[in-house]
Every structure is written in structure tokens, then in C-alpha cells.
Amino acid sequence: MSTAIDIQNLSKIYFIKEAGGKKEFTALDRLNLRIPHGKVLGLIGQNGAGKSTLLKILSRITYPSAGTVEISGRLASLLEVGTGFHPELSGRENVFLNGAILGMQRREIAARFDEIVDFAGIQKFIDTPVKHYSSGMYVRLAFSVAAHLSSDILLVDEVLAVGDAEFQRKCLGKMDEATKVGGRTVVFVSHNLRAVRDLCDEVVWLEEGRIKQKGSARSVCNAYLASLKSRAKHVPLREREDREGLGRTTFHKLWWQTPNRDLLISGAPATLCAQYESKHAEPLTNLSLRLNIYSSEGAFLTSLSNENSGFNLERAKGNGTLKCTLEKLPLLKGSYSLTVNLYANGELQDRVRQALLFEVEEGDFFGSGQVKQRKNEGIEIPQVWASEQNQQAT
Amino acid sequence: MKQSPYIKITPRGNSLQTAWRELLRSGHLLRVLVYRDLKVRYAQTYLGFLWSLFQPLTGLAVVFVLFYKLAGLQPEGVPYLPFALSGLILWNYFSYVLAQSAAVLINMQAMIKKIYFPKLSLPLSKVLVGSIDFGVGLALFVGLMLFYKLPLSGMWVLVPALLAMLAAAAGLGMLLSAISIRYRDVQQLIPFFTQMLFFLTPVAYATSLAGSVLPANGQWLYFLNPMAGILNLLRYALFDLPLSPYFSISLWVSFSLLALGIVSYIRAEKKMADLI
Numbered sequence: 001m002s003t004a005i006d007i008q009n010l011s012k013i014y015f016i017k018e019a020g021g022k023k024e025f026t027a028l029d030r031l032n033l034r035i036p037h038g039k040v041l042g043l044i045g046q047n048g049a050g051k052s053t054l055l056k057i058l059s060r061i062t063y064p065s066a067g068t069v070e071i072s073g074r075l076a077s078l079l080e081v082g083t084g085f086h087p088e089l090s091g092r093e094n095v096f097l098n099g100a101i102l103g104m105q106r107r108e109i110a111a112r113f114d115e116i117v118d119f120a121g122i123q124k125f126i127d128t129p130v131k132h133y134s135s136g137m138y139v140r141l142a143f144s145v146a147a148h149l150s151s152d153i154l155l156v157d158e159v160l161a162v163g164d165a166e167f168q169r170k171c172l173g174k175m176d177e178a179t180k181v182g183g184r185t186v187v188f189v190s191h192n193l194r195a196v197r198d199l200c201d202e203v204v205w206l207e208e209g210r211i212k213q214k215g216s217a218r219s220v221c222n223a224y225l226a227s228l229k230s231r232a233k234h235v236p237l238r239e240r241e242d243r244e245g246l247g248r249t250t251f252h253k254l255w256w257q258t259p260n261r262d263l264l265i266s267g268a269p270a271t272l273c274a275q276y277e278s279k280h281a282e283p284l285t286n287l288s289l290r291l292n293i294y295s296s297e298g299a300f301l302t303s304l305s306n307e308n309s310g311f312n313l314e315r316a317k318g319n320g321t322l323k324c325t326l327e328k329l330p331l332l333k334g335s336y337s338l339t340v341n342l343y344a345n346g347e348l349q350d351r352v353r354q355a356l357l358f359e360v361e362e363g364d365f366f367g368s369g370q371v372k373q374r375k376n377e378g379i380e381i382p383q384v385w386a387s388e389q390n391q392q393a394t
Numbered sequence: 395m396k397q398s399p400y401i402k403i404t405p406r407g408n409s410l411q412t413a414w415r416e417l418l419r420s421g422h423l424l425r426v427l428v429y430r431d432l433k434v435r436y437a438q439t440y441l442g443f444l445w446s447l448f449q450p451l452t453g454l455a456v457v458f459v460l461f462y463k464l465a466g467l468q469p470e471g472v473p474y475l476p477f478a479l480s481g482l483i484l485w486n487y488f489s490y491v492l493a494q495s496a497a498v499l500i501n502m503q504a505m506i507k508k509i510y511f512p513k514l515s516l517p518l519s520k521v522l523v524g525s526i527d528f529g530v531g532l533a534l535f536v537g538l539m540l541f542y543k544l545p546l547s548g549m550w551v552l553v554p555a556l557l558a559m560l561a562a563a564a565g566l567g568m569l570l571s572a573i574s575i576r577y578r579d580v581q582q583l584i585p586f587f588t589q590m591l592f593f594l595t596p597v598a599y600a601t602s603l604a605g606s607v608l609p610a611n612g613q614w615l616y617f618l619n620p621m622a623g624i625l626n627l628l629r630y631a632l633f634d635l636p637l638s639p640y641f642s643i644s645l646w647v648s649f650s651l652l653a654l655g656i657v658s659y660i661r662a663e664k665k666m667a668d669l670i
Contacts (some may be wrong), residue, residue, distance in 0.1 A: 014668065060403060060510040062667040069403040080508045086430055088437040093429075100426040101511055129437075 073152030082142030193298030266363030334377030407664035483531030495567025551631030565655030
């Protein structure tokens with residue numbers, strides 16, 4: 001197979017200005033990678049591992065400090081959806097504007113215009129200025145333009161983190177279709193390991209600007225997950241350094257409390273406790289805590305949110321513990337991980353992925369006395385069954 | 395079959411040839427950028443397109459009162475209104491392109507940080523947007539010339555005058571744009587600088603007036619201002635006013651500014667995403 005992207009000895013060093021002078025930061029360190037035509041390559045790794053820098057160099061937004069990249073084929077990159085959208089212009093005008101910025105010719109956009117609008121599902125509002133759109137509509141239209149780009153090589157960065165779940169699935173489907181039918185080369189950066197595994201042929205795991213592991217999607221994702229888990233197991237939450245956010249308030253400890261010697265049982269009561277500490281004297285206001293629960297394969301299952309359940313956290317100062325009680329734990333037997341997200345006034349304060357790992361034991365969620373073993377991790381939903389038989393005239 | 399494109403990314407960044415080749419292929423992008431600017435400019439305005447007429451007219455009224463009525467600066471043998479308007483429409487175009495292209499890298503940073511596109515298309519799109527206002531002003535000017543029964547045979551001069559003026563405006567604009575990535579101060583200076591330059595440029599008065607202030611052996615200094623020579627040439631062709639022997643200095647300055655502007659702009663483009 002011919003080579004679409006050939007990366008040789010690629011390095012990128014950033015100079016960060018500090019009070020005492022300049023500090024060097026090596027984002028990429030003599031990277032070598034060859035991506036054949038038609039392959040879908042996933043890039044995974046922690047924040048700061050160099051994934052985004054690599055995509056930026058490939059999309060020519062920034063230039064390397066050393067090394068070369070050779071690209072053969074028409075390249076389109078999607079580092080953000082809706083680049084260049086203008087609020088005063090209508091949806092129709094923005095499709096043409098955005099398409100042009102992404103490198104499409106007028107006739108290409110015109111030929112796909114109906115398809116783009118259909119895909120976004122906003123036919124009725126296509127001639128309305130986008131400033132009147134809801135954020136969901138805006139993102140759908142923006143993504144739709146991008147999804148219909150005609151290029152041989154597509155670079156995608158986390159854009160799938162936007163939009164509602166249904167639309168995300170649609171986008172993944174579209175990308176999948178593009179690679180299978182169109183024979184496109186795709187480089188895909190994401191924290192969503194499930195999506196990476198479903199879409200990619202091959203995965204590269206970056207760590208500190210170098211390739212830590214490269215191979216089939218399944219094996220690399222599993223190795224990466226295992227390393228995340230071992231970190232979660234061996235490094236206490238308060239000492240974790242792979243945090244995002246402003247950090248004025250951070251979480252130091254997460255644990256489950258149950259009446260059964262802290263054993264988590266499906267259908268039994270359980271309380272999740274989150275201990276926080278504030279460095280700042282100023283209290284934080286308008287808090288939103290989101291605890292996202294993922295399966296062991298990294299698929300998002302549900303989240304515990306004070307906001308959605310109507311519990312207002314007006315302010316937090318100093319230290320304390322937040323508790324969220326589930327009367328019946330709705331998780332199937334299996335292993336789960338939890339990501340903690342704290343926002344204050346819409347600003348991210350603290351985010352730790354895989355902050356807590358836990359196991360759930362078999363239990364009788366429905367109180368039916370019948371527990372059938374199930375293989376996958378997942379969620380139980382309270383349900384009522386009925387059977388109605390049609391009366392047949394004899 | 396279409397040949398598939400090939401790109402080599404190196405630490406050196408884009409060469410001048412690459413930048414030029416990509417600019418030539420960016421026709422649709424240019425069209426869209428121009429359309430966006432025009433549409434946004436008139437969105438939610440009551441007068442809309444009429445504003446393009448309003449600007450040269452008010453400008454003309456102001457210089458008429460200030461320079462003609464109050465200061466009494468009458469160019470010899472030429473009606474003042476067409477004389478002043480010829481300078482004003484070119485000056486307005488100049489200051490628009492200068493101000494817009496100087497701000498282009500900073501205004502478009504969100505886009506520059508997220509997407510690769512031929513960045514020379516940004517100042518070029520401003521040149522095209524400005525041409526609309528210039529066209530309106532030009533129509534007004536031709537009307538005035540006909541009204542005063544002046545010959546239109548000198549209109550050929552617009553071709554060299556426009557080329558030189560745009561080279562100077564876009565060149566200086568790109569140079570300032572490149573500098574302002576590091577030093578935002580430049581953005582503060584531009585309106586002030588443009589205003590000073592307006593008074594130093596023979597827009598509302600004849601070139602000979604400026605010449606009478608300077609000593610004989612320092613006359614050429616005045617033409618370091620690109621617009622001085624350009625307007626001198628313009629008035630020579632349109633109204634048969636005297637042509638200074640030094641006017642070509644301005645043309646040299648204009649095209650040197652363009653070359654300098656393009657080189658520094660392309661260099662800045664390379665570092666931009668890391669710096670802004």
C-alpha cells in the first residue's frame with residue numbers, strides 16, 4: 001500500500017515565557033510514523049502527550065522544530081467545527097463560507113448542499129441567520145459541512161465530543177462510511193476509547209511526545225486502559241497530576257459507602273462520597289459536579305450530576321464532602337471507572353479521568369428473586385411488563 | 395486522472411512560491427471572504443449600501459469647507475471639487491486597505507489557529523472589498539468631471555495609480571500586521587499614523603503647495619510618502635497640473651513596501667499559531 005503520510009524524525013519544541021526567562025517544552029520528540037492510504041489511525045494518550053501538536057503540524061497550522069512530514073493526497077483537517085462561521089450570515093451562506101475555508105470548491109459544496117442540510121436536519125432554518133440557532137443546531141450544521149468534505153486524508157480532533165448522543169452516533173457512522181466506501185485515510189484523536197476502537201484499524205499511543213505503543217486498535221486501547229487503571233489504583237487521587245481545570249477547588253478523595261461492608265451490589269443502596277479542598281479564600285459559586293460513569297471498555301454509561309437532579313450548590317469554601325446516594329445502584333455486574341468534573345460558573349475547575357475504579361457485584365435489582373448472569377457492563381432500568389393477548393373470534 | 399497533491403512539511407515553513415501558487419488557487423475562498431465582509435458590513439444597517447456614497451460625500455464636504463473655504467487653498471486653474479474628490483477616493487481606498495490588512499492577522503486568529511488556508515488571501519480580500527467603495531466614489535467623480543465639462547482623457551492614469559497605491563497600502567498593512575503579532579502597540583498607532591499621513595499627503599491641496607515649503611534640495615524627501623507621488627501623477631494626468639521630477643520615488647517606495655510586506659507576512663505566518 002502506498003503511503004499517505006510519512007513522518008520522519010519529527011520534533012516540536014515550544015518556548016514558554018516565564019517570569020525568570022524561557023522554558024522549553026518538548027511536545028514531540030523525534031517521532032517516526034508511516035500511515036498508508038486507506039487506513040484509519042487513532043491517536044490516544046494523556047493530555048500533553050503530543051496528540052494535538054501532531055495534528056496541528058499535519059494540518060500545517062504550526063511548523064515542526066525539526067524533521068519532515070510528507071503528505072500525498074488532498075488533506076482536510078477538522079480541529080474544530082464551525083471555524084469561520086459568522087453569526088450574521090444565514091445557514092446557507094455559512095455552509096458555503098465554511099466549506100470554502102475548509103478548502104472545498106464552490107461546485108463541490110453546491111453538489112452536496114442538500115445532503116449537508118439533510119444530514120444536519122435543519123432544512124426549515126437554512127435561510128435564518130445562525131445567530132438565531134440553538135447551540136445544538138449550530139454544531140450539527142457545522143459538523144455536517146465537515147463530514148461532507150471531499151478529501152483523501154481527514155484529520156479529526158475530538159470534535160465528536162460535541163452534539164447530542166444521537167448526532168454523535170450519526171457522525172461516527174458517516175466517518176465509518178467514508179473510510180470504508182471512500183477509501184479515505186483518517187487520523188482520529190479522541191479520549192473516547194470506545195469510538196477509537198470501533199473506528200480505527202490501528203492505534204498509536206503517544207506519551208511525552210514519543211510513541212509508547214503502536215498496533216491493532218484492541219491491543220493498544222487495552223494496554224492504555226490498563227495503564228490508566230494502574231495509575232488510578234496506585235496513585236492516590238490527591239496526588240494525581242493528570243488534571244485539567246483551573247484548580248481552585250480540587251477533589252482529594254472519592255469512595256463508595258454502602259451498608260454491606262463497602263461492597264457494591266447491583267440494586268442495593270450505595271452512596272458516592274467526594275471530598276474536596278479549596279486553595280482559594282474566595283468561595284466558588286454556582287457549582288456543577290458531574291461524575292461520569294464508564295464501562296471498563298471506556299463507553300460512557302451515565303452521569304451523576306447535582307445540577308440535573310435539582311440540587312443547587314450555590315457556593316463552596318474551604319473543605320468538605322459531597323454525597324450522592326443511589327437508593328438502588330443501577331449498574332450490572334462488572335468493572336467501571338468514574339471521571340470527575342467540577343465546574344464553577346461554567347468554568348472547569350477540576351477534571352480527572354479514571355479518578356475512581358470500582359467493581360459491582362451481582363445483585364437482584366428488580367427484587368424478582370431471579371438473577372440471570374449477564375456478560376457486559378451496563379445499566380439497569382426499572383421496568384414494568386404487561387402482556388395483552390388479542391381475542392380471537394372463533 | 396487528477397494528479398494527487400503532494401506536500402512536504404519542513405521546519406522552514408512555506409516558500410514564497412508555495413504561498414503564491416496557493417493564492418492563485420484560492421479564488422472561491424476569496425469570493426466567499428469578500429461576500430462575508432460585505433454582507434456583515436451592511437447587516438442591520440438602515441441605509442445599507444448608501445453608506446458607500448455617504449463616506450466620500452461627507453469627506454468632500456469637510457475638505458471643501460476646511461481647505462477651500464477657510465484656508466483658501468485653490469489649485470491653479472482647476473475646479474476644487476473634482477480635484478479634491480480625485481484625491482479623496484484614492485486616499486479612502488488607501489487608508490481602508492492599510493487599516494484592514496494591518497489588523498487581519500489579529501482579527502482572524504481564531505481561524506488561523508484552527509485551519510490552514512492561503513493567508514495571502516486575507517489582505518487580498520480586503521483590497522477587493524475596498525474596491526466596491528472605490529467604484530462608488532469613482533462614479534461620483536466621473537459625474538463631477540462631466541458636470542464641470544472636464545476631459546476624461548487622463549483616466550488611464552488610474553491603472554498605474556491604483557496599482558502603486560494598493561502595493562503601498564497592502565504592503566505596509568502586511569508589514570504592520572506581521573509586527574503586531576508580537577507588538578500589539580502597532581494597532582493603537584495605526585489610526586493616529588493614518589491621520590498624520592492624511593495631512594502630509596496632498597489630498598486636499600496641490601503637491602506644489604508642499605513643495606513650496608521644502609528647500610529645493612530636500613524636495614525629494616516629500617516623495618518618500620508613497621501617496622505623495624501617486625497623487626501628483628494622478629493630478630498631472632487628470633488636470634494637467636505640474637509633475638514633480640521626483641514622483642517616481644513614491645512608486646519605488648510603494649513596490650518596495652509590497653515586497654517587504656509579503657516577505658514579513660509569510661515569515662510571520664509560520665510563527666503565528668505558536669505566538670498569538
